Amino acid sequence: MIGDSKPILVELVSCPSLPRPGGQLGEMPFRADAWTPTEIRQLRQLFADDLPIGEIAKALGRGRGGVADRICLLGLRRHSFRSWTSIEDEDLVRRYGQDATATIAAELGRTCAAVYARAALLDLSEGNAPDWTPWEDAQLRAGFVAGISTAQIATIVGRTHSGLVSRASKLGLRHPNFSPGWSNAEIERVLALAEAGHRYAAIGQMLCAEGFVARTKSGVRGLMNRLGAGKGWGRFWSDEEDALLIRAYQTNASLTPLRQRLGRSGSSIRWRADYLGLRGTHGRTSGWRGGPDWTEADVARLREDYGKVPTAELARAMGRSKASIFTRANLLGLVHGFHRPWSDEECAALEIAFARGIAMADLAAALGRKQAAVHKYAANRGFRFGRRAKAVFVMSVADILKLGRQTGEEGEERSDGMNSAPEQETSR
Incomplete structure (x- = not known):
């Protein structure tokens, strides 16, 4: 139970027992590890108290595998709130998609829905659906006899809705909600009740009380749609x-x-x-935007400062968000030109820094630009800096250009400032 809600079903009927062999049974040899009735009663009680299998095994003085096997043989299931252990996760990863979900849930002592939820959190994928087990067939037959919805039965057995309907068709089962055809008397009565203003669900109950076949809300709605008797729940517009x-x-x-x-x-x-044929006009010219409306003065200021003032600073000055500034500028067709173009000196510093092994972070600090912007500009021109050690002291653009002039004077490098650094960088 969860609060005052209805109990969560984990099983509709116990799995049918195997047929008992005929004739006289022989005497079984004594086993020291055999389960006694007292241990089985204690196991049932601890399992009902929602204790983990490991703690149950410790309390009974048995191995975890033996306790899990006995729980599966007894057909015990529960809707548990306890956390999943690493052992259970490993077992689920190893078996999910190969064994039936009902079998895995039975051996873990959990519901099929809990197994599906945990598998989704572990990003486990499921291949072809395994064969149906006798326990699943038993739940399917019992659910159809009791008139339980197919969606709820699918949740209990851990199968998809389409797979459950296909299995029911193969077993020759017919759900009681799929009632026989409508008689003329029923159709006349449904139209009369709908014209009186009754809802579809109430119409189904009234038909059952008057001796007709029990009909569901969806069944009555389908009939009204086929008859073309109006929309909604059957009440005509006055x-x-x-x-x-x-x-x-x-x-x-x-x-x-x-x-x-x-x-x-x-x-x-x-x-x-x-x-x-009604077509309404919107009462608000600016739509349902939560922020203040854009005035002509706001638009004029945006046209004047957009691309010249940083967007965050402009948004604070106008009392708006950055998203609002970007959206209105996009509607006005404004282009952001705040990023200053690269000068000849900056381009030369980029080439020298690449050739002299200067780190990207030091180059960005010297240029006064963001490292991401420098990285993008350099990558577009074929300069791949890679991992480089940062300099001990802070460098400026003049310092980088000075390194290029020194290289040209000494004649150790090529006249364009490029050396064998790209080859060394490639070999890294």
């Missing part, structure tokens, strides 16, 4: 309701109070408005 809807569209009023007063759904109102 002239007064149409007048209120038309006035709401004419005055740009909210449809929420109208939906509450008329007891109509949002889809029903939209369908009726489309049927009447």
